[in-house]
Amino acid sequence: MTSLYDEVQTPTDGVPTRRVTMTVNGEKRTVDVEPRLLLAHLLRQGMQLTGTHVGCDTTSCGACTVLFDGRPVKSCTMLAVQADGHDVETVEGMSSASELHPVQEGFKQEHGLQCGYCTPGMMLTSKALLERNPDPSEDDIRWALSGNLCRCTGYQNIVKSVLWAAEKMRAERGEDA
Amino acid sequence: MYPNRFDYESPTTVEEAIAILDRSGGEAKVLSGGQSLIPMLKLRFAAPATIVDINNIPGLDYHHVDDEGNLHIGALCRHVDLEESTTLADTHPTLAAAAELVADPIVRTRGTFVGSVCHADPQGDWAATMLAQGGYVVAQGPNGRRRIDMGDFVLGPFVTALAYNEMAVEAVIPGASGTPRGSYLKLERRVGDFATASVAVSLDMDGDVIRKAGCALAGVGGRTIDANDAISCLVGKTLTEDSIDQASDAVAAVAEPRTDHRGSDAYKRHIVQTFVKRILTNLARTEQKAA
Structure with missing residues (x-):
């Protein structure tokens, strides 16, 4: 079975590709992509980074969230070419x-996941939140995560997980000593 | 889901972007934040031959207030920039209230104010705030710039007055000559859903007297509803129970809601009335506290 990625990325005569260079998880990657390739698919199929999940594919659920220059974005709603230089x-x-x-430890400790589908997006959004706001209230967390949908947990344990992570990160920096 | 094939252009100046739009003869589309356009490309509601990605044009991500109090928002100012602004609440409280209600937090890191206005969705939040405050779009084409008032900018759902070879380079929202007061309320089933109904109210106050009043509605019609005439009954008055009742009834009367899965027309009209009343009552309380 050919995937959508194969279909889009298999060179066809006359279809131009663009060479783009981006830093992915700290590593410089140079790839040739057709402009209509979505960032989510480049990550999943092109780079085998299948932890980025595609849920709704319509910019609603946040499962495909990645950090783009440190801020959460929905990778199903960005073109891979747009990551050039980022x-x-x-x-x-x-x-x-x-x-x-x-944050990952917090999700483990507080049972912040059940099926796990939304978890990568939840954790990346949480990480970005904690970098900007190291001591968030429960409301701050619910607000920051309102673009990430979870159909299992009812969110309660996700919020606890992020609070756990915030406390640990503050302790590591010696702030709660 | 995949977009149709398109040519991808990433100009680094506005002039270059306009030249590409001009050459394309109407088959090109400007990509800014992409939070509406990319879903539309994927669903193939839109299939432009050329995408002009303006994200690599430096200097368009600004928002600032000029000497006359007008707020200028550049084409690449993202929703989050306005949400995190520390000055917006003082100069443009209606916009500040709307900033945290646009879409969801992740969409807000990427989507842009000007892009949202140009998308011309009848349920768009920013279009309502623009209309309530006499905002306008600055369009740049091969022959220079022109100003398009918000009331003339949207011709219909998803259709604007921009010519094919014009790009919206900034939005301008006038400031108040007196004290700016206002707010934005939105009812949505969940974060990120389209508005069931939303209301933008903007007042320009001279002490406790209303010098100017603006109002616009989203989600309750096939277009952003201009309720500026309806709320003008407040001009020259103070915020009292009577004037607030009169204004909220007048605004609710000009809504054009339709019954759908989000609620009946009567329900949505009731929401509009409630929101106008709530906004004005809260503002009256703030005035009393300040006095």
């Missing part, structure tokens, strides 16, 4: 080989 972070870039990011 910095993209996916869920694969959150942890190191030996250590989870505090």
Whole structure:
């Protein structure tokens, strides 16, 4: 079975591609893409970074959220060519080989996921929130995550997970000492 | 879902972008934040031959207030820039109230004010705030710039007065000559949904007397509803229970809601009336506290 990605990326005579260079999870990547290729599909099929999930495909659910120059964007609603010269972070870039990011740890500790489909988007939006606001209230968190839909958890444990991560990150910086 | 094939252009100056639009003969579309255009391309409601991505043009991401109090919003000013603005609430409170209600937080990091206005969705939040405050769009084409008042800018759903070789380079929203007061309320089923009904109210106050009043509605008609005449009954008055009742009834009367899955026409009209009343009552309370 050929995927949409194959269909779009298989060179056809006369279809121009563009060479773009972007930083993905800290690594410089240069790729040739057809302009209509979506960023979500470049990440998933072109770079095998399948942690970025495509949910609604209509800019509603936030499952495909990645960090674009540090701010959350819906990667199903951006062209891959638009990432030229920019910095993209996916869920694969959150942890190191030996250590989870505090947000990931929080989701584990507080059971912030059930099926896991929305989780990468939830965690990246949360990470961006905590970088701008290290001590968010429950309302701040609910507000920041209002563009990410979850159909399992009822959000309660997701909010707890982010609060857990915020506390851990503050403790690591010695702020709660 | 995939867009149709298109030629992709990423100019680095406005002049270059206009030259591409001019050459395309009407088959090109400007891409700014893309939060409406890309979904439309994917659904193939739109299939332009050329996409002119303006995101690489430097110097368009500004918003600032000039010496006369007019707010200028550049073509690449994102919703989040307005949401995080520390001065907007003082000079343009209606816009500040709307900024955090546009779409959802993730869409707001990418989508632009001017792009949203040019998308001309009858349910768009920004178009209503523009209309309530006498805002206008500055369009630039091969022969220079012209000003298009918001009332003349939208010709119909998703259709604007921009010529094929013109680009909207900025939006301008006049400031108040007295004290600016106003707000924006929106009823949505969930964050990011289209508005069931929303109301923009903008007042220019001289002490506790209303010098100018503006109002526009979204979600309750096939276009953004201009309720400026309806709310003009407030001019020269103070905010009292009577004047507020009169204004909210007058505004509700000009709504053109239709029954759909979001509610009946009577329900939506009731929401409009309630929102006008709520906004004005809250403003009256603020005035009382300040006095």
